[in-house]
Amino acid sequence: MGNPCLLDLILAPGALTVLFQPILEYSEGWWRLYALECLVRGPKGTNVEAANLLFEYSRRKRAESLVDRACVAAILNEASRLPLTENLCINVHASTLGRDANFPAYLTQMAGQHAIPLSRITIEIVEHTPYWDQPVFFNALCELRKAGVKIALDDFGFGQSNYRMVIDCWPEKLKLDRYIVKGCHADACRQAIIESVMLFAGRRGAQVIAEGVETPAELETLMSLGVTLIQGYLFFQPLSRSELLESVQKGATHFTLAANHLDMLGRRNLNES
Amino acid sequence: MVDRILVIDDEEPILFAIKEYFMTHGYEVDCASEFEEAEALLANIQYSVVIADLRLTGINGAEGIELVAFVRERCPRTQIIILTAYGSPEIEEEAMGRGVDAFLRKPIPLPQLAQIVFALDESRPR
Numbered sequence: 001m002g003n004p005c006l007l008d009l010i011l012a013p014g015a016l017t018v019l020f021q022p023i024l025e026y027s028e029g030w031w032r033l034y035a036l037e038c039l040v041r042g043p044k045g046t047n048v049e050a051a052n053l054l055f056e057y058s059r060r061k062r063a064e065s066l067v068d069r070a071c072v073a074a075i076l077n078e079a080s081r082l083p084l085t086e087n088l089c090i091n092v093h094a095s096t097l098g099r100d101a102n103f104p105a106y107l108t109q110m111a112g113q114h115a116i117p118l119s120r121i122t123i124e125i126v127e128h129t130p131y132w133d134q135p136v137f138f139n140a141l142c143e144l145r146k147a148g149v150k151i152a153l154d155d156f157g158f159g160q161s162n163y164r165m166v167i168d169c170w171p172e173k174l175k176l177d178r179y180i181v182k183g184c185h186a187d188a189c190r191q192a193i194i195e196s197v198m199l200f201a202g203r204r205g206a207q208v209i210a211e212g213v214e215t216p217a218e219l220e221t222l223m224s225l226g227v228t229l230i231q232g233y234l235f236f237q238p239l240s241r242s243e244l245l246e247s248v249q250k251g252a253t254h255f256t257l258a259a260n261h262l263d264m265l266g267r268r269n270l271n272e273s
Numbered sequence: 274m275v276d277r278i279l280v281i282d283d284e285e286p287i288l289f290a291i292k293e294y295f296m297t298h299g300y301e302v303d304c305a306s307e308f309e310e311a312e313a314l315l316a317n318i319q320y321s322v323v324i325a326d327l328r329l330t331g332i333n334g335a336e337g338i339e340l341v342a343f344v345r346e347r348c349p350r351t352q353i354i355i356l357t358a359y360g361s362p363e364i365e366e367e368a369m370g371r372g373v374d375a376f377l378r379k380p381i382p383l384p385q386l387a388q389i390v391f392a393l394d395e396s397r398p399r
Contacts, residue, residue, distance in 0.1 A: 056317060
């Protein structure tokens with residue numbers, strides 16, 4: 001007999017692990033917790049425990065919608081147990097929005113079930129295939145926006161997350177792909193790209209979030225280019241609910257780790273002033 | 274770096290036996306029982322050798338051969354062994370034509386399989 005289908009294991013209740021990676025905002029000398037990106041890991045001990053394998057498998061199985069729904073359920077359940085009110089960023093495949101016409105209703109229902117206002121949710125659109133059903137996709141965006149959900153483009157500047165997607169989705173947030181961020185301090189080309197995205201976002205009233213920030217030099221460069229929303233291992237790796245709470249308690253509302261990195265940059269630690 | 278092998282079969286005892294055997298010979302071994310699971314692994318991990326059953330549950334025909342095209346396109350330096358209990362000369366010819374490095378009949382003693390894996394691993398382009 002064959003093994004149980006891996007997809008069944010993924011969709012089983014309690015199979016997915018949720019982690020939270022803080023996104024910090026720098027404003028007027030202060031760092032504050034701006035949002036939490038909600039990340040999902042597959043069933044422990046399987047080949048799809050790592051997120052990249054979990055979603056690669058889901059796409060190859062053409063089960064993005066099923067898996068995205070399971071992720072939403074797991075994320076909202078875990079987030080509802082956090083005594084925080086920051087925004088929650090949730091990754092959803094474009095193909096889910098384009099094929100699963102009931103996804104907005106499902107998200108609304110699950111958020112209601114966990115008493116999480118939809119205005120706290122940002123959907124980060126992950127795009128790998130350009131051939132989704134456009135009317136269904138656009139309708140989903142409209143329904144989500146009407147309900148108060150914000151839209152972000154994940155991995156912006158990489159693959160299908162491109163200017164065409166910006167035109168189609170009019171996102172409120174652009175998440176700079178880590179490929180653009182990595183080594184930006186030493187690369188004039190990367191800096192020019194970041195500058196152009198900032199200019200464009202400013203004109204559109206969109207916010208730019210830099211993902212994958214790992215070094216003080218990258219942070220300094222990003223800040224000098226006007227990027228104030230920062231996510232990455234420099235500050236925080238993805239944290240479990242209890243680790244996140246511990247960090248929040250340790251750092252009060254102004255994250256001490258972030259402040260320490262400002263010290264590393266030779267800036268005045270305004271959190272202590 | 275330890276060489277890594279991917280074994281694809283829908284029979285748990287076969288996966289277990291091959292994995293245990295090659296791990297004792299110093300290989301890192303991943304196992305997959307579905308076509309899509311194997312594809313996801315191959316898209317993210319570089320393998321020295323792939324040992325694939327010709328037929329997996331739930332799909333008619335010879336998806337092991339379908340996988341060959343995927344491996345050849347994405348991982349040209351990976352060696353591919355097809356294992357089958359159903360192989361006809363026609364299928365073997367097709368498999369070899371698509372770039373399979375060895376086409377073997379089940380059952381095959383593990384030491385014999387190992388000799389072939391070692392030889393292929395040794396000869397693969399680095």
